[in-house]
Amino acid sequence: MTMIKRGFAALAAGALSTALAMPAFAEPVKFDFWFGLSGDLARVVDTMCKNFNASQSDYEVVCTSQGNYDATLQNTIAAFRAGKQPTVVQVYDVGTATMMLSGAYKPADKLMEENGYKIDYADYFPGIARYYATSKGEMLSFPFNSSTALMYWNKDAFAKIGKTEAPKTWEDVGADLQAMKDAGYECPMAINISANESWQLMEQFSAIHNQPVATKNNGYDGLDARLEVNKTKFVQYVTDLKKWYDSGLIKIKSKDLGQDMVQAFASGTCQVILTSVGDHGTVGRTQKEGMNWDVAELPVYAGTERKNSLVGGASLWVLSGKSDAEYKGAAAFLNFIHDPKTALFWSTNTGYIPVTKSGFDYMKGQGFYDKAPYKGRETAIASLTASEPTEVTRGVRLGNFTQIRAEFGTQMQAIFANKVSVQEGLDTLVKNGDAILDRFQQTYPGKTLP
């Protein structure tokens, strides 16, 4: 019924020219935006929504946090099946393949075009844009909160071993960690090995080294892609990490154990971590008094030509089945977020990076990266733009990727607990991961990724 009503409303709205738009006394068109951030970040999103609502009087976005990324996708699917979906929804990077086959969205670039907004897609950093674009380059969703992985290093600890720069190769990392251990540091480097760390350990590592995670160009070329991480440089990496763990150079830090790796770094307990630039603000706010630290690009193995790292975070999808008026609002909202001024607000308050060159330039022009708490964040842009994206550094587009990441966590734990060898663990990861991919392919028979 509401659909019919909405249909009429849309017809009526359509009858008016865009110039006339709505009469001044009209109620603003309300539409829903669901997102997965919580806590501090959710408050920033709320402020951004208020700013949008205050910036014009035609639309009113109602922003609701669903708690986390998983829950946002689950709730959106449930709502969609019941015909009560939000207009705009934030979906995390690994949900991209699932979204693309859902048939439940309105392509973001079409939406903008239909509503008269001209977006310069070449302005997006290519590493970010291609993660969310079709193989033909159409932007199905708009990047929202973007990040990439960096190495955080404690300058004081490195000074103790006579180093003033972050190690650039993994070989150097190994030597430096050993030197720090010899200098009496109990935890030279902290890692965690749950599903979440698949991002920096497996996906980012593979991209920077131009190694595939899966066949078919990481899944971009077909649903029949299969994992390959048991025979790429990744095997060497896991072998080294395990070796360093065994000799006490690396400690596992997680919330379950009482302290996660970001806390371990900020408190000065551990000297090196690999995590998202999104944590830059947290480390700055919670660091031990007087501690000197900085961020650097993730190291590579000696002799590797560095490629761009992958984008992480989430993008905004516009769902199908909404009225034209709501779509107009959604388009205005996306355009607002795309604005460099919003990028500055967003990055200042979160730690996420601007997604467009113009946003980045605007922020640079405002002196953002020269100020103390934000200094170093430009490293993330350097890492993302280290090269033109290759076939395997565009991103990872695999179905049910959440389950594959869970399998990554499981096998890493088995490897680190000495239950299996590195090769056995990665072979099992590939075998079980392939079964997950098989299942995804069976669920969507005859379909291909756009």
Next chain:
Amino acid sequence: MEKRVTFSSWTIGILFAVPQLLLIFTFFYWPAGQAVYWSLTLQQPWGGGNIWVGLDNFRSILANADYWNSITASLVFAGISTGLAMFIALVLAALTDRQLAGSRLYRVVLIWPYGIAAPALALAFRFILAPEAGFLSVVNRMWPGIWDPGLDGADAMASIIVAFSWKYVGYNFIFFLAAFQAIPRSLIEAAAMDGSGVIRRFWDIQFPLITPTIFFLLVINITESFQDSFGIVDIMTSGGPANATNLMVYKIYSDGFKGLDYSGAAAQSIILMLLIILLTIFQFRFIERRVHYG
């Protein structure tokens, strides 16, 4: 002539039962039926295409080593935590049933744990059992790495068993205490006058008389350990490390909700349901024979 509306007892019965039946149908049989249907199809998460695959979902689950691992973990968890929770509760109830100074206070204290919600309880235990900051960090300082639920599967299993048992000790205690109090004092006093000791009185008089309660609690505890363990696992271990605590009920959740594999999760929930039914039948057939209903 006065006309009297008459109902056969059969219709009246049905009429009274209808509201109840409707509720049960809506909230139990209908979703259960839906689960059966989903388990025989491949559901696309966003709706739209559903493919009939017959028993394929069951075949692929039963061929999956992780699933068997999850069944084993569930059985180990159910066995140990039920045993612990019942034994401790039984001992405590037997003790507080006696005329001890302050036994009223003990009763209240022992009943409380059951009132605590699983997530709050699990959070508390997560802090208590954290290897570096918690209660056991002392042990770790003496023997580094001896307590490591983050990597050691057995330690992780032990943590969730402790948390779950702790909660059900309170629940079981209430029933055991009631059972003990229902035993006529005269029986025990007579035995005491005949010169039998505390232990003898317990085994020969009290224990046989509370077997119905023991049996009831056994059925409930086992069923709950399969179903109510979810919150504790989710907060304390998330099924890890390396699937060591990936109990059946948690695997259903993570495959279905996080992994969006609705059909696989539906098939698993059917298997879990069958397993619980089987276990219950087994208990009624083989254990109930030993129960003495006084």
